[in-house]
Amino acid sequence: MSEQGAQKVAPVGDDKAAPPPEKAAKTVAGAVLDDRFHIDYRQRLPDLDSPSAKAYAATDKRSASRPVFALLCSPDVPHRGMALRGLIDRPCAHVLSVMGSGTVDAPTEGERRFAVIMERPAGQKLWPGGKPGQPLSEKVLFEKVLPQLSTAIEAMAQRGVSHRAIRPDNIYWYDEGGTQLVLGDCVTSLPGRFQPAVYETVGRSMASTYDRGDGGAADDYYALGVTTFALIAGRTPVREGGDIAMLATKVVSGSFTAVCSGAELSAGMIEVLRGLLVDDAEQRYTANEVKSFIGGRAIRSPRPPPEKRALQPFRFRGESFSHTRLMAMAFAAAPRDAVKAMRDQRIDQWVRKSLLDSELGEKLSKYFSPEAAVGTASLNEDQICMLACALLDPDGPIRYKGLAMAPDGVGGVLGQGYVSGNRETVQAIAELVMGDALRRWLETQKVPTSKIKEWENVFAHLKGYIGDPSLGAGIERCLYALVPGIACRAPHVLKDQAFTLSELMPALDHAAAKSGETQDLVDRHVAAFICSRSRKAEGQLQSALKAAEGEGGKRLGMISLLAFVQQNFCSIPLEKLATWAAGRMGPTLATLHNREARRDIQDKLKATAKAGDLTGLLSLLDDSVRATDKAAYEQAVKEYADLAAETKSIESGEGDRRALAERYGTQAAFMIAYAILLISLVYSYFGVLAR
Amino acid sequence: MSGRGRPAGPGKRPGLGIWFVLAGAIVLLVGAFPTFIVAGVGLLPTVIALFIDLKTGKNESIAVGTLNVAGVLPFIANLWVAGHTLNKALLIVTDVYAWLVMYGAAAAGFGLLQLMPQVALKGVDALSRRRIQKVKDRQQKLIKEWGSDIIKDATG
Numbered sequence: 001m002s003e004q005g006a007q008k009v010a011p012v013g014d015d016k017a018a019p020p021p022e023k024a025a026k027t028v029a030g031a032v033l034d035d036r037f038h039i040d041y042r043q044r045l046p047d048l049d050s051p052s053a054k055a056y057a058a059t060d061k062r063s064a065s066r067p068v069f070a071l072l073c074s075p076d077v078p079h080r081g082m083a084l085r086g087l088i089d090r091p092c093a094h095v096l097s098v099m100g101s102g103t104v105d106a107p108t109e110g111e112r113r114f115a116v117i118m119e120r121p122a123g124q125k126l127w128p129g130g131k132p133g134q135p136l137s138e139k140v141l142f143e144k145v146l147p148q149l150s151t152a153i154e155a156m157a158q159r160g161v162s163h164r165a166i167r168p169d170n171i172y173w174y175d176e177g178g179t180q181l182v183l184g185d186c187v188t189s190l191p192g193r194f195q196p197a198v199y200e201t202v203g204r205s206m207a208s209t210y211d212r213g214d215g216g217a218a219d220d221y222y223a224l225g226v227t228t229f230a231l232i233a234g235r236t237p238v239r240e241g242g243d244i245a246m247l248a249t250k251v252v253s254g255s256f257t258a259v260c261s262g263a264e265l266s267a268g269m270i271e272v273l274r275g276l277l278v279d280d281a282e283q284r285y286t287a288n289e290v291k292s293f294i295g296g297r298a299i300r301s302p303r304p305p306p307e308k309r310a311l312q313p314f315r316f317r318g319e320s321f322s323h324t325r326l327m328a329m330a331f332a333a334a335p336r337d338a339v340k341a342m343r344d345q346r347i348d349q350w351v352r353k354s355l356l357d358s359e360l361g362e363k364l365s366k367y368f369s370p371e372a373a374v375g376t377a378s379l380n381e382d383q384i385c386m387l388a389c390a391l392l393d394p395d396g397p398i399r400y401k402g403l404a405m406a407p408d409g410v411g412g413v414l415g416q417g418y419v420s421g422n423r424e425t426v427q428a429i430a431e432l433v434m435g436d437a438l439r440r441w442l443e444t445q446k447v448p449t450s451k452i453k454e455w456e457n458v459f460a461h462l463k464g465y466i467g468d469p470s471l472g473a474g475i476e477r478c479l480y481a482l483v484p485g486i487a488c489r490a491p492h493v494l495k496d497q498a499f500t501l502s503e504l505m506p507a508l509d510h511a512a513a514k515s516g517e518t519q520d521l522v523d524r525h526v527a528a529f530i531c532s533r534s535r536k537a538e539g540q541l542q543s544a545l546k547a548a549e550g551e552g553g554k555r556l557g558m559i560s561l562l563a564f565v566q567q568n569f570c571s572i573p574l575e576k577l578a579t580w581a582a583g584r585m586g587p588t589l590a591t592l593h594n595r596e597a598r599r600d601i602q603d604k605l606k607a608t609a610k611a612g613d614l615t616g617l618l619s620l621l622d623d624s625v626r627a628t629d630k631a632a633y634e635q636a637v638k639e640y641a642d643l644a645a646e647t648k649s650i651e652s653g654e655g656d657r658r659a660l661a662e663r664y665g666t667q668a669a670f671m672i673a674y675a676i677l678l679i680s681l682v683y684s685y686f687g688v689l690a691r
Numbered sequence: 692m693s694g695r696g697r698p699a700g701p702g703k704r705p706g707l708g709i710w711f712v713l714a715g716a717i718v719l720l721v722g723a724f725p726t727f728i729v730a731g732v733g734l735l736p737t738v739i740a741l742f743i744d745l746k747t748g749k750n751e752s753i754a755v756g757t758l759n760v761a762g763v764l765p766f767i768a769n770l771w772v773a774g775h776t777l778n779k780a781l782l783i784v785t786d787v788y789a790w791l792v793m794y795g796a797a798a799a800g801f802g803l804l805q806l807m808p809q810v811a812l813k814g815v816d817a818l819s820r821r822r823i824q825k826v827k828d829r830q831q832k833l834i835k836e837w838g839s840d841i842i843k844d845a846t847g
Contacts, residue, residue, distance in 0.1 A: 593837045636837045641845040643826045643833075650819050650826075657815045664815070665808025666750050672807070673757035673800055680761035688768035 031104035036061050037117045039070040041108045047128060048120070050170075050185045051194035052077040054109070058117055060099065067120035068099060072106055072113040073188045075497055078415045079114060081484025083214075084187045086161040094152035095163070095183045096121060096172065103487075103497045112497045114487070121182055123173025126231065130169040135234030138269055142294050145171075145231060146272065148181045149224055150287040157217040164191035164215060166223035167199050168230050190412040190485070191215060196236060197243040198259065199223045202250050202279055205243070206329065207397035207404050211412015211483075218281040225276025225285075226259055233263050251307055251325045255279050268293075275301035310354040316341060324355065328393035332404065335385035342368045342388050363391050363444075383437035390444040398441060401428040407445075407455050410462075411482025418479060418489050430475045433462045471558075472531035472541045476524045480532035490525035501533050505570035505577070508562070512576040517583030522558040530565055540564045552587030556621070559584060563614035573612025581617055582609040588621050593633035601625075709741055725780035729770055732784045733763035736797035754804040755797050762796025 030039045040057045048055035053071035060068050073079050084101055091097040097119040106113040127133050136145065149166070156163055165186045174180035192212030197205040201222050204212045230236050237259045239245040249258035256277040265273065272293055275285035283302035285293075293299050313320035314327060317334055321327040331338035341347055348369065352361035367387060379387070382401050389399045397404040403425065405413045410429060417425030432438055438459055442452055465477040479486065487497045488504055492515060496507030508521050515521060531538035544557030559581045566574060582605040589605070592598045601620050608616040719727035737756040744752040766783050773779045783789050833841055 593840065595836060595838055633837055633841075636833050637841055637844045640830055640833050640841050643830050644845060647823055647826050647830075650823050653819075657819060658812060661812030661815045662808045665806075665811035666804065668811060669754050669803045669807040670750075670757070672803055673754050673761070676796075677757050677761040677764075680764045684764045684768035688765060688772050 030056075031106065031115075033070075033102050033104055033115055033117065034100050037068065037070065037100050039072075039104060039115060039117075041106070045069055047124065050188045053116070053185065053188040060117075067122075068117050069120040071116045071118060071185060071188050072104075072109055073116065075111070075113065075487065075494075076419050077189050077193065078412065078419075078483050078487075079116070079485035080187045080190060080214075081486075081499070083161045084116070084485065086159045087156075087187065090159060091119075092152060092155035092159065094148045094174075094181060095156060096185065098187060101187075103499060103503050111495050114497055114499060116185070116188055118185060121172035121174050122176045123178060125169050125184070126171045126173070126181075127168040132168070132230070132235050136231045138232065138266055141228055141232055141269070144179070144181055145228060146224070146290050147294055149183065149227075150221070150290045152183050153217050153220040153224065154287040156220075161186075162191065162214050162216050163220050164212070164223075165189075165193075165195060166220055166227055167195060168227055168236075171227070187485075190415075190483070191409070192219075193412070195223065198237050198246050199226045201281070202247065202255065202325070203393075203395040203397065204406055204409075205247055205250075206393075207406040207409055208413045208416075210416040211406070211409035213406030213409035215406075215408070216281075217286065218284050221276050221284050221286060221290075222255070222281075225255075225273050228269075228276065229259055229263065229273055232265070232269065248326055250279070251323050252309070254304075254306055271299070271301045274303070275299070278302050278304060280304045308355055308357060310350065311356070312350070312354040314347070314350045314354070324351075324360070324392040325396060328389040328396055328399070331385055331392070332389050332399035332402075335381050335401075338385045338388055339381045342384065343370075345369060347388075360391065364388075367391065367440075379435070379437050383435055386432075386437055387440055387444070390441045394444055394446045398432070398438075400432050400437075403428055405429075407442075411479070414475075414479050415483045415486045418486075426475060429478075430466050433459060433478070434466055470542075470545060471522070471524060471527040472538060472545075474524055474528060476528035477532055480529050484532075488525055488529040490521075490523050490529070492519070492521060492523075493526065498529075501530060501537070501565050501569035504529060505562070505566055505574055506572070509574040509577040512574075512580035515580065517580055517586070520558070521577075521580065522561060527558075527561070530561060534565070534569070536568070537561060537564055550587070552585075552591055555584045556588050556618070559614060560618055563618050566614045574614065575610060575612040578609040578612045578614055578617055581614055582606065585617065585621060588626075591626065592621075592629045593636075594629050597625075597629060712738065712741065723775070725770055725775050725777050726767055728777065728780040729767055729783050730763060733766065733789075733793040734759055736794055740797075740801075751801060751804055755800040758800030758803070759793065759797035762793040766793065 030041045032038050038059045038061065040059070043057035045055040045057055048069050048071075050071055052074040056070045056072060058068045058070040060066055084098060087095070087098045088101065089099065098116060099119060100117040102115060103112050104115045106115075126136075149171070153163060153166075163183055163186045166183060170184040170186075172182050172184055174182045190211040191214050192200055192204060193209060195209075195212070197209075199222075200212060201215075201219055204215060204219060207213065226237065237246070239249055239258070241248075246258055249261075253261075254277075256274045259277055260270070260273055272285070272290065275289055275293070278284050278301070280302070283304060285301070289299055307323050307325065310322045313322045315321075316327065316330055317337055319330060321330060331341075342364070345365075345368070348361055348364045351357050351364060368384075386398065386400045389396060397406050398410070401424075403413060414426060414429050416422070417429065439456075442456055442459075445452055445455075461481070462478045465473045465481070466475055468474065476489075479489070485499065487494065487499050488507070492511035493504065493507035496503070496510055498504040498507040504526070508526070511521055527541060531541060541557070541561045544560045545554070548554045548557045562577065562581065585605065589598055589601060592601065604620050605617060608620060716727065716731070719730060734756075737752070737759040740752040740755040741749070744750075766789050770779055770783060
């Protein structure tokens, strides 16, 4: 996947300490990034533009003597997050150094933009403005271009990064004297995104331009081969009929012939180009061979056999095909007809009898004959077609429902689906990942087992995400796991272009200012973005969701996620977000039974929200507060019930009261009577008898 | 007589008290005839009460008897002081004032027994009302403190 190898669809680690709160500060004439780079919006540098990024002058406060410039990326084109991470502050020989990156306010562009700060070359591009320049001499190519750029490719490979944007208009003279060359920007767009198809290998040129996959050094050497030819010829190799014709010629005659035919080249140059443009990546020249050759060692370039050609062409939808790779392209364009042809076993027979490839015939029978052992009954037409294309063109992309994706380029295509709002693309990728056909597609691949395992692992993770309906997972999670260089696509933070958690929190703060408390700022995109950027945050979300009871519990869970992110990745106060969160805590606050405690906490929530402290908010309504309230409430309920029972007992006890009154009244009457009797006795004795 | 107390069952034999009264009367008749005359006339309400009060405990008889005796005692004491003669005894039993005192006392005994339970009932009712008010005040306080849900939760 793009950003593939290194990333393997896992969260991007638990990013250490929180980065500086507000990475970029806006100034009148520009912006400051990382408190270090000042971007001057008054000074455009169109000569340094990349296809999807505009160049502006910039200065490095730490080293004013070192010239730098800024590339402001298009919001619609994801950048190469992993490559950026691999190259930043880790200069490679003959590659423009990447010195910093981050999102800045860009009033000239209308909104916020992701900026990449790069070392500024003293010289121009080899092809300024993308227009072919004067052809370079073989001397310059052998002495400068080939050795320096192969060194660059090698240096990048050692950092686990491929350039994937090697073409004449992306190579600069590093010095004014024109002695040193450097490769230009390779991070502001996904691999091969703006490469003309001819600079891509056959397999990758068939894939979607939105992401042709990171590939590896072999892909860069291929691009170097085409670049070398373009520089010596003073033109981009083209064919009448455009890219498709060039691709067909590459398939039929091999890349070297397709690219270089008709040009007058020296024997030495032919050998080098043949070595760089060989279609088998295993046999392709690397820096060692290029340098050995330039050093004078006689190396015979590889000459792999041409693509198998059928004795009799296969007719499909009115066209004739003699090569399976081209047939696969045609099949992908018409899956229904392709499946029919497969099930008719016409292809089997053609492959065996005309192409004389019994091994491929066996494989086709294994999958598509009526008594096939593997069976494709559970697959739909698009999946069957995908599998058929993979068998016919194992080095080709995954061809599914009109999409053609390099296995390491699914992320970019998915990203484009989101950027363009094309739900069909997103849906197709989700279907692809969840279906069984992808496993079978991987079985057909001729790449090393380790690579297959790596892809299987990636797709297994994606399947897990899509199969999980909870927040933080789903297809959105696949997007952020596969494309670290895409901004969070949640509509309410999209304008803020948040690529990291420290950028997401201020973006949510802005969004909170505009949204009511009824709007859930932690939607599927935000949750997936957070989880993909921090494994600890993912754990926090999962435990919060597990413990959540009812709407209030869910809301509290989301707020606890945001509090975690604020605490760990963004130490600035977020007043508006905290105010929004305090409002969202209403249902939870309402679960508190004690009215006075509720009023008290409500007041404290307001005060804490003003301080912009999400963790503080949560502590006001943490489990212990709620448990204490619950226990006290239960006690109060019991007391109320006892009192009610007592009232009822008193009110219904008139008979008992009468009996009681009778008893007490009689006793009182007796006592009075006895008292009078006693008085009478005393009177009789003392008043009469004793007189 | 009011309906208070449990009536004795039909055919129930007279209690021990009556026999004591009869024994006393015989002793007085033989040994102190003037006293017998005064007591016989003065305690007539008690004798009647003993015969007509058939309820268990004979509360009315006791109340009437106690005050009746209290009313008669001063006259007997007077009789004894005046010489304990039949003539003197006849003077007493023919004195309207003496009748008023002796029978009034018996009537007071009866009235006391009627009045006191009513008074007690008023007192018990007042105490109950006061307790109910206190209970309701406490319930209101609980509602104010915990909300009206407490009613539902307490009764549910």
